[in-house]
Amino acid sequence: MKKARERLEACLAKAGEPKGEGQRVFIRLLSESAREAADAADQRTKRGISLGPLDGTIVSIKDLFDMAGEPTTAGAKVLKNAPAAIVDSGAAARLRAGGAVLIGKTNLSEFAFHAMGTNPHFGTPGNAHDRTRVPGGSSSGAAISLTDGMAEIALGSDTAGSIRVPAALNGLVGFKPTQKRVSLKGAFPLSFTLDSAGPLARTVADAHAADSVLSGEPHHALHAQAVNGLRLLLPKGGFTLEGLEPHVASAFEGALARLAGAGAHIIEKPLPIFDAMVAVQARAGFSPIEALYIHRERIDKEREHMDPVVASRIERGRGVTAIEYLGMIRERAALVQEIDEVLAPYDALVMPTSPIVAPLIADVLASLEAFMPKTLALIRNPIIANFFDLCSVSLPAPTDGLPVGIMFTARHGHDKRLLAIAAGIEAVLAT
Template identity: 50%
Template sequence: MTTTASQRLEEALVRVDDETGQGKIVFTKVYRDEARRAAEAADHRARVGTPLSALDGAIVSIKDLLDVAGETTTAGSIISRDGPPAKVDADVVRRLRAAGAVIIGKTNMTEYAFSGIGLNPHYGTPGNAHDRSRIPGGSSSGAGVSVASGMAEIAIGSDTGGSIRIPAALNGLVGLKPTQNRVSREGAFALSYSLDTLGPLAPNVAVVAATDAILAGEVNDALAQRAVAGLRVGIPRGMLFAETEDVVASAFENAMSRLSTAGARVSDEPLDDLLRQSTRVQSPVSFAAVEASHVHKDTLDTRAKDFDPMVRKRLARGRELDAPGYVGMLRERTHLLPVMDLRLADFDVLALPTIPFVAPRISDVLDEDNFVRTNALILRNPAVFNFYDLPALSLPIPHDGALPVGLMLVGQRGRDRDLLAVGAAVEALFSQV
């Protein structure tokens, strides 16, 4: 049985280097020597009984929008390869190192994190861990595949409109989007100042919870014990359930039936009036497009041909909104957040499919019209909860199909640990035969 960090790291590196695998596409950089030194140090601490944290010796990949001191952060683009090296580690990277985590490498991503599909014409597109002909989900594409393929035990991704939860759902993992102010974004390449979050993907809730505590700088990482019986679960039926594939709908309904049988109080709740406000406020352009067009204002014209065309078009749309319009969007969102908080006060979680379909084939989304349509639908369910700054967790739903289906549980704003405790209870129920 493999027990040491060094042994687990070498096994992960074998998978990364496997010529029949996807390591060269999943990772944009691999830290072999540094990781081996970190693993040896973790093993020494384990032998003498002085581990630094629950993550001491864990093999972790980080998304290639996080700064590492001395390196240029490319954020999935060839444009940023010409940028200056980072002076210091991103805050989350620093916290991982201080916890004893073994950082194995940086993972591939959609250019500038601006798509939920996961395609990258510059560095290649990782195939889904369950079927390489299918999309990995984005924008944290390499993050999800790195864990689901055994090249890392934990991945750190970013989530602006679903970019942690989408690859988690499509690759059969657990992924957490935290309340925005929970985890520092210092040293992370921005897409949207208003919506960006950083969080973990891992095989189970316990590891996600332990990683969340480290990223948030919490000393006590213990989760409260929750039971499924008595949970108040609201299902926001309506717009977020439209165009749901039969396999996803069936898996979701079976999951809700299991929760109800186990004693949860499951009820349909009309929330479309508030959910539609996210689209209304962000029309004709989204926060991500407006804010990202500011981030890239110096290169949108001077290096337009070097962008992924799909990304460039979305960035250019951000220029359509003037300053008064943007300020109006901010004010409306600020007004709506407490309104949603009040509506959710009587529920432990909302429950819905993370995305309404299983991973489509990469070949089916290369056409621009199909890409735009699929991207809008893949972002629909997750993105509304970024708008409302609610913590959201994607869990795999056990079902008979070959491709994973994700269940999204949405908690109350700022109560991330309560959400994780509920997620652990639901996960335990699903694990029962």
């Protein structure tokens, strides 16, 4: 394997290509500190010392996470001149302590509040497979930093699919852990209830290594779970399989056929608990309510400087009473308990990550009326894992056209087992 410094220079060269996506991928490129970290990693390697599975790995950081000495913009113009953070966020600190080379802070949907990955302030990175299409979000720069060779692992956040959606739209692996697994200290919040932090990666093995470092758990070799005999629960009826674009439907059905051919049991069953989830958030979801609290002064004083899409979504939280919000919290808590019983007999839920492929940037930016249905379609299935605080991974489904994600979701706290299952599935889908 090449030295960390050599690999870093290749990543920096990619980020600096005049006709590349680097200027739209990175809000802040940290070349010199990254070079120091890479050199230190190479010295450790020379001495036979390792700080963990990501020692010397080039990692990009979504600009939602504090890094000491750097401002955190959260993709917002109003925070462009924010003061530098005093200390690292919990996630960045673990990566740094594990020897990761932190190359820069990546672009995102403003305040992480939509799934398209478009940003009117810092630009929109083009989708890896068609630059005229959205990258997916909110971890847009994170995804394209990987696809375009500017990083080897990316740290993202996931409130309603913000890791898994860009992974699906760009042919990557995206892992949303159980919420408590990765520290959110020093991460700019969107929803206290739904936020999680985790990795985007090129392979399940890379996601597993990143999860070990981010969670602070001892790292053990990843042993792929055999697909033969897996019990995969496919929701029957309901919204999860509605309105699939033909390309998505074909890729998803083809992936299921491969898994069944490898001995997996695909069990179809109605899941009315998903309708109960929708009912809890019918008045307004947790994200608009909690984002309105977070931005209560900003939305009144600086709205004209905000992304209109994000401002309109925050406004949906207005008018929700404390009684309604507390009722939502209690109803969700009961459903979180119930879903564990529903999933106990199965190894994982399986569904398309999103029902559509990456939309054209020009189409979704034409109007708010064009934007919102598409972004809500992208998060429709991923938000299930956030609402119920489950762990979930999106893998690339085999396809000849635009990327399609197939998502596997498992019980709260079963993260390492889900990654082992995903490794076995990844091998089957690659054949």
